[in-house]
Amino acid sequence: MRELISDIDAAAIADTRARYPLAFAAPLPVRLGRWGAWLAFVVFTAYCFWTFEVSPVRLWAGSGKLMEVASHLFPPTVGEAFNDYLWALLQTIAMAFIGTVIASVLALPLGLLCARNVLPVRIAQFLFRRTSDTLRGIDQVIWALIFVRAVGLGPLAGILAIIISDTGTLAKLYSEAIENAEKKPVDGIRACGGNALQTIRFGILPQVLPLMLSNALYMFESNTRSATILGIVGAGGIGFYLADRIRTMLWEEASFIMIMILVAVYLIDWLSKLVRRRLIGAAPDTAGGLH
């Protein structure tokens, strides 16, 4: 007979629990471990708040000053150097573009070499992974400072900084995508007698290319934002003007520059959506949504 939830009485529960105790509760040590981990997490979080003296009172007091600074930002004013801003913004976008293109190409072999399923050699993997860790472990701004020393002030230092740090970041993202790729097509190509490069090219790349493209396009957008910081340390672009206007307390002009950067980021986001749709196509299965 069809069993309904209302058919299950206390006796049925007791009987089932006696036969399958673990279906009702995990063993005591496991439960203690889980509660302990949660407790440690909560205590550590609370400790961080306490030690940095983050309190509602301070946040409230700070918000008043924040409003004061914010009020200086209005109205945004173009000032007299609009052409310079525009030129510098284009320079920033170009830096981000060149840097991202080169980084995403360099990250491909590095990402493949970092992936467990492509190169199952422990020591090689260790070396390649630490290489990519190092590239991105040192922040872009630090790389920029180093390259400003090496090649002088200007966009070249910024481009080099983007290439180095993004190669590390993209290699990590690529290698994770590659490790999550389905094994079935790989077996398919191997069973055809495909060699290692053919297997990677046809068994893995078509699967991960859409994700790689998304990552690269996101890095382009992200680099346009962070290229402003590079400008602050002298590596070319709009950041130089932004830093200068803030230093000289020309807040209204600074906010105008920020708006220009925002518009550029929106545009890039919109363009990358078009590119993605063109190259990847709409996923057929999501047409109905979740319902």
Place this chain on the structure above:
Amino acid sequence: MLEIRNLGKRFGDATALKSVSLDIPAGQMVGVIGRSGAGKSTLLRMINRLTEPTHGDIVWRGEAVSSLRGKPLLAWRARCAMIFQQFNLVPRLDVLTNVMLGRAAYKGTLPSLLKLFSPAERAMAIHALERLDCAQLALQRAETLSGGQQQRVAIARALMQAPEMLLADEPIASLDPRSAILVMDALRRINREDGITVLCNLHTLDTARQYCDRIIGIAAGEVVFDGVPAALDDATVRRIYGVAENDQRFDESATSTAAFDAMPPLVAVAA
């Protein structure tokens, strides 16, 4: 009783199902046969509304389920459970949780999101798994199970929904012959013992003949046969599968897996 009236589905320019009308009395076990792409899956998926019909009505016990929206629609999906060819379990969750997710439509959202299941739900899940001979797998991750085991777990999940109807979309197409028998036997038993209407897409004709009270043949989006298995003759089978009358290479066993035919009944193996 399930009444289907002029039900049709178009995907862009392609017509998956033209205009199908069927009456299925409660408690019947119905096999739907046809070539790949004939519209079998579309028919089943429209009944539980995973796919929206382009036109037509679906009426269950006098209620027009094809026009349900919101909560009543989710409740309807729970009332007509679905079994899939690829099992569609959540691979990373354990079997017990997968089965208890059959209660999704009956539970509050918050407790279900936090995986808080009552002792009664746990007991019901174990009972459902016991009926499918899978209770010993309760704490394993679903992805570690064989195909046959996963499909039986999926049936247990369906039982958790306390369904009035069971839709099975090619439930044995990815299984070995022995698992296929276990799964079909389970569906048959649930149909007989629980009085649950079963609608089952199959592409092995001998399975449909063996297990179903009634067979519906679909070709190119239209019902071309509807009757008891005995009434299904060679000419009709050829029409359903779109094979020329004079093509000598085709006979019923061509729709079956050879191993399935070659295998003696399980009872004989045991004896």
